[in-house]
Amino acid sequence: MTSVKKKSPLWEYFDINSDNNKFAVCLLCNVKISRGGERKKAGTSAMKNHIKSKHPDEFRALNKDNAAVVPTTIHLAIPGTSSSSVAKKLLTMTESFERKFLWDVNDAKARKYHYLVAEMIALDNEPLSIVERSGFTRLLEQALPRYKLPSRTYITQKIIPDICDRIYEKIKYNISSAFAISVTSDRWTCLHNNASFLSFTAHWISPEFKLEHGVLAMKPFSGSHTGENIAKELNIVANRWDIEHTKIHVLIHDSGANMVKGVRLAEYDSARCFIHTLQRAINESLKVQAEVTTMIATGRRLVMHFNHSGLAQEKLLRIQKELNLPEHQLVQDISTRWNSTFYMIERLLEQKRAISLYVTDHDTLINFTAQQ
Template identity: 45%
Template sequence: MISRGGSGRKGSSSALSNHLKLKHTMEYTNLERAVCRVSSNTPNDEARQQEPVAAQDVQPSTSGTQPSNSKTFTTTQSKLEDSFVSKWKIDDTRSVPITKSIAEMIAVDNQPISVVEDKGFNRLMQLVKPKYQMPSRKHVGETVIPQLYEQLKKTIQDELSKTNTVSVTSDMWTNLNNLFSFLSFTIHWLDDEFTLQHRVLQMKSFSGQHNADNIRTQFVEIADVWQIMLKIHIILTDSGSNIVKAVRDSPFNGQKCFLHILQRVIHQALQVQPEVDEAIAQGRKIVSHFNHSAQAQEKFSRIQEELNLPKHKLVQDVITRWNSKYYMCARLEEQKRAISLYISDNSGSINIQNLSERQWTLLQHCLVLLQPFEEITKKVSSTYSCISEVIPHTKILQKFLIKEEVQRTCSDVDSSRMALKEGLERRVSQFEDEKNYTIATLLDPRYKMNFFTPEKVPWVRRQFLAEYVRRSADMDSTSNSENESEPPAPLPYSGLQSQEDTHKALWTCYEELASTKQPEIEEPKSPIAIELDRYIADSLLSRDMCPYKWWSKNKFRFPLMSNMAKIFLSAPGSSVYSERLFSEAGNVYEQKRNKLLPNKAEHLVFLHHNLPLVNFKY
């Protein structure tokens, strides 16, 4: 028996402690480690937040004395009540932030709510926080996540109260697993520092028929709930007749997505030449053969290795994404030797035919013809793409299609080339008559007036000044006809022998258009007209530079125009942002979780998208 060294309050455990330290070194070290874990798991005061020394830094002594180079533990005695309480209550101040973080993890990482019932996750949390009591699945789904949704919603409402203008993208989606339909509503705006901001306001459950009246009602309801009825500059949608009519019948200004229009132009152009369409269809059959046979994939992989080709799988095209057709043809061209060898080696056992030399040539010419469209599609699909890019990119594509080098290189698909040219002129020329596009192009320091025809420049100028007067209400409009000088001679250009040559050809078109000179205006002007002339006289910003950063640096040089730029440059170049939202919704509504109620799915998508954007500060 070890004496306590006294009785009553004078008694202590020092004798016991010394005995353990001298005679039971290993047991004493384990005891100290346990004390450290308890103190680190109880952050009730400043002392408990001190981090204990790592256990491996303590070397047990076999001689009964503490080594001179050992480190001292920082320990704190636990509270008395902690010794009797096995688990923290669910509403304990120590439990709440942990539960909040778990709910955030579920939303951001698209984890099922049932993860709180998983044995492995519970075991991990037991090791990290032994006193933490895991909440039930029902508590997380019905209490915690709705609370986070309301808190984040309030934060975004506060952000919106500080801005005067937002642009919207919207789309509709039906989940094939449970046939629930949703309407997306995402907003975009430029803050005072010209930083482009994005938020998802709603992925609203949509019941009833998908007609224009119902969609319009939902638009108005969402805008009213978020108090942005008078702040919406433009709503960008796809080309569906129902949603286009819904916006047209609403109080809002709407525009069609540029990429959806481009999709239709390319789809129709490839069908103009039946042999081109047949070559692509035959290529599709080859891809489908490999995608439906593991044995064929294995043989194909061995052939790729023998021929020292990249071990890439063939790409299947999707009818709603024209560029997937381009990627399919590009991969077929890359793997032409492997495909030909596989088909010749297995001609008796497979039911597919190789492409003829004529068909391979047609695919090669299609790739040259469509490569610039693929580059433009990727640029406009970017998160930071702006509506100001639509007219310049259209002009660049039109100029590319009429280049002599392109006509010579793509002679076998000349009908498709002409159909692309005519389709762009017919469908995309409407953008030049729409002020939201023309003014945005003018306000983009990469383009300004250089991508308009001489006849169009005075009209664009008048539209801008009139719009400024309308929005300012205290400025006089001054518009004057201007004459364009002759454009300079085209820049030198090499032939189209590779993808790099095609890339250079496309952006040579940009240089030719961007180098157009603007005439000087000599008549007296109003302050906004003078500022406009000074702005146009500045050299163009490089096409790879960010227009938002330029305006952030130059907003004090052009204070009147910067207010207009904040409005017109807030609109994205396409509705891709809303489509990506539904890709996230597809991850939420995975096959094992297809019975999730629409309101819970809306909360999870809202948190998944917006939490990282606000840096989890809400």
């Protein structure tokens, strides 16, 4: 029975270069080292010499680890894919060693994966508690035996602040390289806790003529929402990023009187958001048309009835099938988004026959006038 070849422990300090696999990249200093060729022609001599000359502490630790590893093979029998055969799994002392001796939490090799885990949490909108979940922990134990997931506290206090600082410096440099920037700013209140927030997003063209953007602030807004306070907060954000007023080509904002005043007091060239202006125009036009307003309110009440009752949705689905109508759910509109009201009415018209048939059996739940 042949034994499993032991992987060179040098790879604890290197990764294959993603652009050219003839090179390896040192995880300690990011220097590219030639491997001398590809696949069978590739070697690790240059990598070893690099560790020896540039990272002597790691080289000594590497030699110590190698001396402790005896290339003995342990034979473990595990069930095969059929009842009549037994598969053999070979576990070398190298693998046993890897599972016993974990990287220190602050080791350069471990920190590489700390950053990748934190990046995954941010990009995939995962909770910080994922580092404590058994499934994720078991996966990494198998994939990276010498890596131990850090605690939530370590990630929030050590890794995320460092990532934030790096991104801050990168965006700040990109903004400084741009000829000019445009800014969009908005404020809103969370319905769950009435907390208010102010956003500040920069948009610019890079020297390579690519459109880029960065959210420079999404911060709590305490105190009264006066024009003076808004102007103060806008200037605080601009100063933090070293953005001169002359660098801002235009600041786009909503049509609220306090926001208009705040931007004016902050002395930015500005323009009102077209979509928000359109929304206000539509809202004002609907207010003077009582019949339309009543129709929209009735539509909302209808949709809410189905959204709050699983039985009602099941009955509507059966009627849709009987009438050979599209099996679509009704759309609930949002009063601050005029197009959502349009989509709600459009869906109600599509399902008019099904809704009418439903209402005939539930006239006590939804009271319509004869005209409706």
